[in-house]
Amino acid sequence: MKSKRIPKATIGRLAVYVQVLESLRRDRVEVVSSEKLAQACSVNSSQIRKDLAYFGEFGVRGVGYYIQELITSIKRSLGIDRVWNCALVGVGNLGRALMKHRDIPRKGFVIKAAFDCDPDRIGLVIKGIEVMCLSRIKEVVPSLDVEVGFISTPPERAQRAANFLIEAGVRGIVTFAPARLEVPANIPVEYVDFSHHLYAVAFYINQEANKA
Amino acid sequence: MKSKRIPKATIGRLAVYVQVLESLRRDRVEVVSSEKLAQACSVNSSQIRKDLAYFGEFGVRGVGYYIQELITSIKRSLGIDRVWNCALVGVGNLGRALMKHRDIPRKGFVIKAAFDCDPDRIGLVIKGIEVMCLSRIKEVVPSLDVEVGFISTPPERAQRAANFLIEAGVRGIVTFAPARLEVPANIPVEYVDFSHHLYAVAFYINQEANKA
DNA sequence: CGTTGTGAAGAGCTTCACAGCG
DNA sequence: CGCTGTGAAGCTCTTCACAACG
Numbered sequence: 001m002k003s004k005r006i007p008k009a010t011i012g013r014l015a016v017y018v019q020v021l022e023s024l025r026r027d028r029v030e031v032v033s034s035e036k037l038a039q040a041c042s043v044n045s046s047q048i049r050k051d052l053a054y055f056g057e058f059g060v061r062g063v064g065y066y067i068q069e070l071i072t073s074i075k076r077s078l079g080i081d082r083v084w085n086c087a088l089v090g091v092g093n094l095g096r097a098l099m100k101h102r103d104i105p106r107k108g109f110v111i112k113a114a115f116d117c118d119p120d121r122i123g124l125v126i127k128g129i130e131v132m133c134l135s136r137i138k139e140v141v142p143s144l145d146v147e148v149g150f151i152s153t154p155p156e157r158a159q160r161a162a163n164f165l166i167e168a169g170v171r172g173i174v175t176f177a178p179a180r181l182e183v184p185a186n187i188p189v190e191y192v193d194f195s196h197h198l199y200a201v202a203f204y205i206n207q208e209a210n211k212a
Numbered sequence: 213m214k215s216k217r218i219p220k221a222t223i224g225r226l227a228v229y230v231q232v233l234e235s236l237r238r239d240r241v242e243v244v245s246s247e248k249l250a251q252a253c254s255v256n257s258s259q260i261r262k263d264l265a266y267f268g269e270f271g272v273r274g275v276g277y278y279i280q281e282l283i284t285s286i287k288r289s290l291g292i293d294r295v296w297n298c299a300l301v302g303v304g305n306l307g308r309a310l311m312k313h314r315d316i317p318r319k320g321f322v323i324k325a326a327f328d329c330d331p332d333r334i335g336l337v338i339k340g341i342e343v344m345c346l347s348r349i350k351e352v353v354p355s356l357d358v359e360v361g362f363i364s365t366p367p368e369r370a371q372r373a374a375n376f377l378i379e380a381g382v383r384g385i386v387t388f389a390p391a392r393l394e395v396p397a398n399i400p401v402e403y404v405d406f407s408h409h410l411y412a413v414a415f416y417i418n419q420e421a422n423k424a
Numbered sequence: 425c426g427t428t429g430t431g432a433a434g435a436g437c438t439t440c441a442c443a444g445c446g
Numbered sequence: 447c448g449c450t451g452t453g454a455a456g457c458t459c460t461t462c463a464c465a466a467c468g
Contacts, residue, residue, distance in 0.1 A: 007437060011415055015408035019390050023367065033449065040392060046439060046452090053451060061445045061450045078411050079418040097309055107407050108414075148413060155235065171420065172413040174406075178231050180252060186423075188416035190409035194386075195319050196227035197402035199290050201360060201384040202320075203223055204400035206291040208383070211398075219459060245427065258430090258461060265429060273428045273467045 010051045014074055016041050017048070021071050033064035084109050087146045087170065089161040090153030091116040091124065091131050094176055098152060099126045112144045113137075115164075117157075134164055141168035148172050155179035162189075222263045226286050228253050229260065233283050245276035296321050299358045299382065301373040302365030303328040303336065303343050306388055310364060311338045324356045325349075327376075329369075346376055353380035360384050367391035374401075 020040045024032060038045035052058050052070075055077035059065045075081045086109050088095055098104065099111055115134045116122060124131045132140065140146075149165035151158050151173060158177035165173060172188045175181060181189055232252045236244060250257035264270050264282075267289035271277045287293045298321050300307055310316065311323055327346045328334060336343045344352065352358075361377035363370050363385060370389035377385060384400045387393060393401055 005436095009437070011412050012408060015405070015411045016392070018411075019405075020392060023391065035449085042392065044439060045449095046441090047437090049449090049451060050438080057451070059450050062448045063446075064449065079414045080411055084414055093312075100305075103407065104410070107410055109410050147417065172417040174409050174413050179235065180228070180232060180254065186420050188413050188420065190413045192406045192409050193227070193231075194404045194406075195315065196224060197386055197404050198316070198319055198321050199227045199230075199292055200223050201386050201400055201402045202291045202296055205359065205384040208398050208400065217458095221459070247427085256461060257427095258463090259459090261427090261429060262460080269429070271428050274426045275468075276427065 006054050018074055021067050025067050031064045080108050084148050085112045085146045086148040086150055087113045087141055088150040089115045091121045095152035113140050137164050137168045151175035151177050153177055218266050225263055230286055233279050237279050243276045292320050296360050297324045297358045298360040298362055299325045299353055300362040301327045303333045307364035325352050349376050349380045363387035363389050365389055
């Protein structure tokens with residue numbers, strides 16, 4: 001089981017497991033069975049056992065999973081048991097909010113540099129980070145060991161931002177701009193777009209109405 | 213095909229199609245084939261044709277899809293061809309950012325009321341909305357025709373917020389709190405959590421590294 | 425002729441059911 | 447005995463391939 005291709009859906013669920021496990025840990029729970037965890041995450045218990053089995057054998061038969069240990073194991077499996085240095089492109093409202101957002105460093109992602117093209121923004125200092133001209137990215141990213149790029153530009157400038165980030169050497173991108181990006185196959189891109197959730201809730205509300 | 217169960221994944225993709233179609237419309241493109249649209253969305257072209265076929269026959273054989281018409285049809289299919297009144301619970305940093313976020317009303321979701329428990333926040337006026345005590349929710353939600361609840365509380369207060377919203381009569385919930393909610397089966401819940409995208413990009417970067 | 429709409433085949437993911445083990 | 451880990455079955459979603467049609 002160790003070396004099979006891991007479903008994309010599994011990765012999404014691991015984030016949920018971590019969230020729920022951390023909440024159990026706050027409540028001083030030490031052990032949990034796949035059945036209990038499954039209920040808290042609203043999934044099937046074999047789903048959980050199978051998801052975890054992709055990465056190793058973390059449970060104890062007849063007992064369950066030790067929570068602290070499991071959190072550590074999942075984080076190691078995902079590669080978030082360390083700090084990832086990030087660079088942000090686009091210092092508008094959203095970009096500034098991201099730079100100030102405490103949860104991002106708390107998850108291990110530290111914004112080390114910020115870039116923009118607008119001369120009014122260059123030179124601003126936000127949370128100790130000075131906003132720089134995008135033209136300096138190729139010198140700054142390697143020197144600060146940045147591996148992840150955040151894009152928070154308007155949609156029409158997102159592709160340009162992606163090109164600069166990749167050219168500068170980032171290995172993956174998280175984009176908040178409502179635009180699809182063209183990138184080499186070896187550069188993972190994650191699209192953060194919560195309008196999709198707004199649409200979904202509207203659709204499912206209508207569906208419930210049609211059912212009744 | 214009209215009345216089959218619609219895959220959850222289809223709903224997610226429709227949001228992408230709308231995004232790309234709107235960008236094509238900005239560029240004054242009027243017609244697009246499923247093949248062209250597929251490339252722009254990074255999906256297979258039969259996927260697009262099948263997704264659209266769940267809701268009707270929107271294309272013209274030998275020609276493609278008229279973009280303006282298709283956008284309208286998709287929006288009608290999702291139920292976002294109208295305004296949805298929303299109420300927000302939790303007026304911290306995130307809650308205030310949501311209230312000021314222009315894209316939410318632009319998508320047809322209008323925040324009509326905001327609630328919090330903190331006496332320091334009650335009475336604040338943000339974007340013309342006065343923050344009220346959560347105890348008033350049951351009177352306010354029906355009178356303002358609110359159908360959707362937004363939760364932006366800390367995780368430990370999210371369930372309480374959900375209970376209040378549902379009790380007050382909302383039909384669906386979009387939550388930004390990192391916590392799972394227990395709700396009746398007929399109340400759709402959408403979990404907005406971008407930490408999941410941070411985890412995913414880290415995982416896929418590591419996977420690329422192991423490949424090479 | 426070109427592109428849609430769709431049954432059928434294929435791939436991938438989820439659930440079942442139980443052997444294996446502490 | 448209880449709960450995990452996992453092959454096999456079942457199900458859903460995706461892709462193929464082509465008839466239908468403007």
